[in-house]
Amino acid sequence: xxxxxxxxxxxxxxxxxxxSFLVVLAVWQLVAISxxxxxKYFPDIPAIASAFWSMLTSGELPGAExxxxxxALTGLAAASILGIGLATLSDLSPVFRRGFAPVAxxxxxxxxxxxxxxxxxxxxxxxxxxxxxxxLVTVWPPYFNGVAALAGVPGEQIRSGQxxxxxxxxxxxxxxxPAALPEIxxxxxxxxxxxxxxxxxxxxxxxxxxxxxxLIRKAFAIRIPEVYALMFVCALNGILMNGLIGLLRWQLTxxxxxxxxxxx
Amino acid sequence: MRAGPAxxxxxxxxxxxxxxxxxxxxxxxxxxxxxxxxxxxALSIWKLYPVIIGQxxxxxxxxxxxxxxxxxxxxxxxxxxxxxxxxxRLVEPMMDMLATxxxxxxVPIVMLFAGTGDIAKIVIIAYAxxxxxxxxxxxxxxxxxxxxNQVARSLRLSxxxxxxxxxxxxxxxMIATGMRLAIASALLVSVxxxxxxxxxxxxxxxxxxxxxxxxxxxxxxxxxxSVIGLIINSLVFQLEKRWLFWHYRSSGTH
Numbered sequence: 001x002x003x004x005x006x007x008x009x010x011x012x013x014x015x016x017x018x019x020s021f022l023v024v025l026a027v028w029q030l031v032a033i034s035x036x037x038x039x040k041y042f043p044d045i046p047a048i049a050s051a052f053w054s055m056l057t058s059g060e061l062p063g064a065e066x067x068x069x070x071x072a073l074t075g076l077a078a079a080s081i082l083g084i085g086l087a088t089l090s091d092l093s094p095v096f097r098r099g100f101a102p103v104a105x106x107x108x109x110x111x112x113x114x115x116x117x118x119x120x121x122x123x124x125x126x127x128x129x130x131x132x133x134x135x136l137v138t139v140w141p142p143y144f145n146g147v148a149a150l151a152g153v154p155g156e157q158i159r160s161g162q163x164x165x166x167x168x169x170x171x172x173x174x175x176x177x178p179a180a181l182p183e184i185x186x187x188x189x190x191x192x193x194x195x196x197x198x199x200x201x202x203x204x205x206x207x208x209x210x211x212x213x214x215l216i217r218k219a220f221a222i223r224i225p226e227v228y229a230l231m232f233v234c235a236l237n238g239i240l241m242n243g244l245i246g247l248l249r250w251q252l253t254x255x256x257x258x259x260x261x262x263x264x
Numbered sequence: 265m266r267a268g269p270a271x272x273x274x275x276x277x278x279x280x281x282x283x284x285x286x287x288x289x290x291x292x293x294x295x296x297x298x299x300x301x302x303x304x305x306a307l308s309i310w311k312l313y314p315v316i317i318g319q320x321x322x323x324x325x326x327x328x329x330x331x332x333x334x335x336x337x338x339x340x341x342x343x344x345x346x347x348x349x350x351x352x353r354l355v356e357p358m359m360d361m362l363a364t365x366x367x368x369x370x371v372p373i374v375m376l377f378a379g380t381g382d383i384a385k386i387v388i389i390a391y392a393x394x395x396x397x398x399x400x401x402x403x404x405x406x407x408x409x410x411x412x413n414q415v416a417r418s419l420r421l422s423x424x425x426x427x428x429x430x431x432x433x434x435x436x437x438m439i440a441t442g443m444r445l446a447i448a449s450a451l452l453v454s455v456x457x458x459x460x461x462x463x464x465x466x467x468x469x470x471x472x473x474x475x476x477x478x479x480x481x482x483x484x485x486x487x488x489x490s491v492i493g494l495i496i497n498s499l500v501f502q503l504e505k506r507w508l509f510w511h512y513r514s515s516g517t518h
Contacts, residue, residue, distance in 0.1 A: 020357040041376045098272060099279025109448065109493020110486055113368075113456035113467065117474035118482045121298045197366035201456055204368055212368070216460075219372030227372050231365060238364020 043225040051225035052232070060214065065233065068199050068211040071127075072241065075134030076195040080188050083139040087146025087184075088172065097147070104143060112137045112198040116205040125208050133202045138195045145187030149180035185249045192241045200234065211237075300480035308484035315469065316488050322465040324492070326382060327454035330389025331446060337390075338397040339439060343431050345398075346405025347423075359399055367392035367453045371460050380461040385454070392453040393446035400442025404435035437511045440504050447500060451493060 025045055031037060032044035043051075055061040090097035112133050123129045153176050161175040203212025211234065218226040284302050291301030300308075309316075345352040370391055378384035412434055416426040458467030466485055473482035 016353050017357040020354050021361075023354065024358060024361075095275045096279055098276035099282075102276075103280055103283060105494055105497070106490045108490075109451065109497065110490045111452040111455040113452075113459050114470055114486050114489060117459075117471055118479055118486070121474065121477070121479055193364065196364075197368065200366045201368045204371075205459060215369060215372060219375065224376065231369050231373065234369040235361050235365040238366075239361070242364065 041224060043228065047225045048228045048232070051223070052229035055226060055229065061230075061233070064209065064211045064214045065237075067209055068196075068203065069237065069240075071130045071134065071210065072192075072195045072199045072237075073244075075131060075199065076138060076188070076192055078131065079135045079138035079191060079195065080142045082135060083142030083187070083191070084146050084184060086139070086143050087150055088177070090147050091150040091176070092168070092172070104140065107136065108140045110136075113201050113205060116202050120206060125206055129206060130199065130202055134195050134198050137198045138191045141187035141191040141194070142184055143187075146180060146184050149183035150176055152183075153179045182253045185245075185253055189242070189245050189249070192245050193238060196234075196237055196241060297477065298479055300483060304480040305483045305487065308478070308480040309487060312481055312484055313488075316466065316485050319464065319469045319485075320466045320488055320492065323454050323458065323467065324451075326385050326457075326465070327389055327447075327450040330386045330454065331393045331450040333386065333390040334393035334397055334446060334450075335443070338394045339401050339432075340427075342398045342401025342439075343405045343427050343435060345402050346408070346431065346435075347427065349406075352402065352406060356402075359395075359402070363395050363399060367449065368456055368460065371457060375461065380463065382463075384461060385457040388457045389450050389453050393450040396442045396445035396449065397439070398442075400438045400445075401435055404438035405431050408434050437508055440508055444497075444500055444504075447496060448493075451489075451496070455489065 029045045032039065032042055052061070086100065090100060115133055115136065116129075119129050119132055123132055157175055157179055158171070161171045166174065199210065200212035200215070203210035204216050206213075211230065215227065215230045215234075218230060288301040288303060291299050291304070297304075345355055367388060370388055374384050374387050374391075378387055408431060412430050413426070416430045421429065454465070455467040455470075458465040459471055462468045462471065466489060470482045470485050473479070473485065
């Protein structure tokens with residue numbers, strides 16, 4: 001977290017992103033030209049750019065990109081809602097909390113890749129497969145953070161609510177959830193990274209369509225510049241997703257960020 | 265609210281048992297070997313556990329090696345970058361970019377350079393484990409209190425000694441968080457890399473089971489992965505509590 005919005009280095013930092021991107025490109029180009037690594041395996045920047053352009057204009061990339069992003073975003077939304085819902089339920093019912101915690105601890109370490117082959121048989125190759133995989137691996141960060149945050153709501157806030165004679169639901173809706181939201185969002189942010197990874201893995205293994213499938217197909221066709229271009233696209237997707245979550249977070253918990261990030 | 269530990273355990277069982285029963289009911293309704301219930305999975309575990317344990321050994325070995333490589337390289341690098349502010353600021357966006365690149369997307373490139381053997385998989389695992397390690401180490405080392413630095417200077421520690429005796433211990437709590445994430449992703453990527461670059465290991469075992477329509481066998485292997493993940497997680501948690509007790513004691517959490 002960058003400290004403070006009045007940081008005089010802030011503008012410089014933003015420039016840093018550009019500078020560092022240019023440095024990466026320059027170093028890359030130098031390595032490629034130096035012939036240190038065979039050009040076949042390590043194409044130079046123009047080759048990668050033209051591969052990117054040709055995939056873009058042929059409509060291959062936009063289609064795959066759209067599919068992958070849609071899957072990741074809908075999966076993330078569904079998993080976040082489910083995760084927050086489960087956390088809320090855990091907060092309301094101790095029986096559910098005690099029972100669900102071990103289930104979560106058992107399912108959480110399962111790699112998405114291991115689930116794909118089984119799920120293909122149980123659910124087919126359609127949207128249900130992706131929904132299942134993404135939700136099953138993405139639901140945990142919002143859930144764990146939600147449980148911790150709801151349990152950690154300061155006692156003064158709860159007592160103020162009781163003083164105003166709020167009912168159980170009002171208490172949840174008006175006091176506990178808003179107080180827990182910043183921590184829940186940290187979980188959602190982490191989940192967004194996982195959801196992208198899960199989608200790409202599922203597409204690589206289910207081998208049907210999307211960015212992951214395109215990546216594998218190009219790799220097996222030994223179209224190296226295309227593979228590098230797709231890797232850049234994957235990294236960009238992550239940045240895009242982070243930006244989206246950041247925007248949403250500012251909308252929903254801006255009060256909290258303003259409070260903590262600006263030293264008085 | 266305390267109703268005795270025995271009653272707590274009993275009520276804690278309600279949800280897991282309900283989930284198992286619902287799953288079994290769905291499996292009965294589906295009535296096909298392609299949708300096994302928990303009972304069939306338990307039978308498969310009983311039948312297949314020697315094979316599964318053998319295969320999971322390969323998987324864990326590679327995960328451990330990859331994690332070790334990442335730790336040895338990335339923790340010192342992170343501390344160094346935290347010291348060299350200018351270079352650190354330049355490298356930071358690059359780390360962010362790498363962090364968003366899913367490890368499986370690296371697989372085709374690694375395949376080109378290192379083939380499909382153990383080395384290739386260890387490289388992929390090390391990459392996956394490196395990202396959380398370096399980000400957390402760098403973040404911790406960058407944000408160290410300037411006072412620590414001044415103490416080191418008044419003790420006339422050399423730059424290297426400062427990094428070893430001041431920066432490293434002070435960064436340990438955040439490094440521990442990074443390690444936990446790194447272990448999780450090392451295990452995850454170990455399985456994934458096996459499925460994409462098939463030779464041996466639990467990932468390959470799962471794929472073979474699928475190819476032979478033995479869904480229950482595959483689920484049995486998944487059950488093993490999940491139990492091992494659980495054990496590793498709690499082990500890491502215990503170690504963290506033992507080694508970082510000073511941090512938890514001073515910050516008052518747990």
